[in-house]
Amino acid sequence: MYNIMNRIENKRFDEERALYASENTEIINCRFEGPADGESALKECRDIIVENCYCDLRYPMWHCDDIKIKNTVQTENCRAALWYDFGLTLENCKLGGIKAVRECRNVTIKGCEINSPEFGWRSGDIKIENTSLCSQYAFFECKNIEAEGLELTGKYTFQYIENATFRNCRFDTKDAFWHSKNVTVYDSFVGGEYLAWYSEGLTLVRCHIKGTQPLCYCKNLKLVDCTTEDCDLAFEYSDVEAEIKGGIVSVKNPQSGKICADKIGELIVTKDSRRKVEAQVFEGDRQIYPVK
Numbered sequence: 001m002y003n004i005m006n007r008i009e010n011k012r013f014d015e016e017r018a019l020y021a022s023e024n025t026e027i028i029n030c031r032f033e034g035p036a037d038g039e040s041a042l043k044e045c046r047d048i049i050v051e052n053c054y055c056d057l058r059y060p061m062w063h064c065d066d067i068k069i070k071n072t073v074q075t076e077n078c079r080a081a082l083w084y085d086f087g088l089t090l091e092n093c094k095l096g097g098i099k100a101v102r103e104c105r106n107v108t109i110k111g112c113e114i115n116s117p118e119f120g121w122r123s124g125d126i127k128i129e130n131t132s133l134c135s136q137y138a139f140f141e142c143k144n145i146e147a148e149g150l151e152l153t154g155k156y157t158f159q160y161i162e163n164a165t166f167r168n169c170r171f172d173t174k175d176a177f178w179h180s181k182n183v184t185v186y187d188s189f190v191g192g193e194y195l196a197w198y199s200e201g202l203t204l205v206r207c208h209i210k211g212t213q214p215l216c217y218c219k220n221l222k223l224v225d226c227t228t229e230d231c232d233l234a235f236e237y238s239d240v241e242a243e244i245k246g247g248i249v250s251v252k253n254p255q256s257g258k259i260c261a262d263k264i265g266e267l268i269v270t271k272d273s274r275r276k277v278e279a280q281v282f283e284g285d286r287q288i289y290p291v292k
Contacts, residue, residue, distance in 0.1 A: 003047055014038055014057065023047055032057050042067075061085060069093055074100065076115075117154075155192075158183070174211075177202060191229075196221075215240065221257075233268070235259065237275055254279035264288065 006025040013019065014034025018041045019027070026049045032041045033056035041060045042048065048067045055074040059081070061067060066087040074081050078097035082088060085104045092111045100116035101107065104123045112131045119135040120126070120142055128147035135154045139145065145164035155174040158164070162181045169188040177183060177196035184203040195214035196202050202215075203222040210229040215221055216236040223242035228234075232249035235242070240257040247263030253270060260282040267289055269277050281289040 004049060013041055016040065017043055020044060025049075026051070028052055030054075032060060055081065059083070064088070232265075235279075240279065251281060253277045254281065258282070 003024050004026045007028065008025060008030060009028045010030065012031045012034060014036040016038035018038060020040070021044045022042065023046045029052045031054045033054065037057065039058045040062060041057060042064060043062045045067060046065045048064060050067065050069045050072055053072045055072065055078045057077070058079045060078060061081055062083045064085045067085060068089040070091045070093070072093045074093070074095045074097055076096040080099045080102065081095065081097050082100055082104060083102045087106045088104050089108045090110070090112050095112065095114040095116050098116060099118045100114065101119055101123055102121045105125050107123055107126045109127070109131050110129045114131065115134045117136045119133060120139040122141045124143040126142060126145045128150050130149040132151045136156055137159065138152065138154060138157045139161055141160045143162045145161060147169060148167040150166065150169040152169070153172045157171065157173045157176045158180055159178045160180065161183065164183045166185045166188055169185070171188065171190050171192065173192040175194050176190070176192055177199050180196065180199045180202060182201040183199070184205065185207055186205045187207065189208050190204065191210035193211045193213065195209065195211060196218060198217050199221065200219040202218060203224070204226050205224045206226065208227045208229065209231060212230065213233045214231050215234055215238055218238040218240060221238050221240040223244060225243055225245055227245050228248045230249065233252045234248060234250065235254040236252045237255045239255055240259060242259045244261035247265060248261050250266040250268060251259060251264055252268040254277060255275060256278050258280045262284060264281065264283045267281055269289065280287060
């Protein structure tokens with residue numbers, strides 16, 4: 001891995017497949033741009049380090065094994081930049097193209113600034129540190145994610161993900177974690193509408209949750225020492241164990257489990273012949289549902 005034997009420095013490439021199938025190569029201070037408008041500059045490469053480069057052409061790094069990219073810019077013209085890669089590391093990079101990462105494995109992202117709609121789809125074994133991401137549908141159908149210090153803005157994030165842990169993150173999003181499985185979030189801000197509907201095995205620990213109609217139709221949902229803001233109509237038809245510090249605007253039709261909050265603004269229970277509402281609900285030390 002990274003047995004570097006060749007160096008390419010201070011060059012400019014614009015032709016099709018300019019460095020196709022390169023191996024054991026360090027590429028420094030190069031620019032991938034120009035009138036030939038060639039695609040797939042580094043396709044099918046192995047053991048590559050890219051440092052202090054500028055990428056302004058499409059599909060530059062597909063089907064690469066063990067590629068490390070440092071202090072590099074990929075512009076908005078650099079579409080679908082990183083697909084089908086194995087052993088991908090991004091450090092202190094700026095990524096601006098749509099669909100920047102897809103179907104990659106063993107991905108490490110550190111200290112990056114990313115603005116990429118549909119980022120990260122169907123990728124796995126991902127580690128993220130101290131990175132900002134603006135995206136819609138980010139990490140769709142990804143597996144095995146570990147993230148700390150991730151700041152994410154955008155809609156429809158983390159849908160259908162499996163086996164993920166997030167620490168000290170900030171998510172300003174909508175429809176996040178839909179249909180997710182086995183996800184744990186620690187010490188994070190989770191804001192946005194319709195959080196985590198249809199999720200299974202979601203655990204939120206010491207998180208601040210903001211937004212309307214969160215956490216409905218969930219299975220095996222757990223909240224531990226969490227706080228809420230503007231959360232109304234929460235937990236509808238969810239199987240939930242929740243410990244909430246402070247208040248919550250309203251709880252609606254919790255299907256099973258136990259909900260404890262210092263203050264519940266409104267408890268809404270409606271009749272539905274298809275579903276039972278059997279969760280225990282406590283306001284402080286007082287059980288308010290079912291009424292004893």
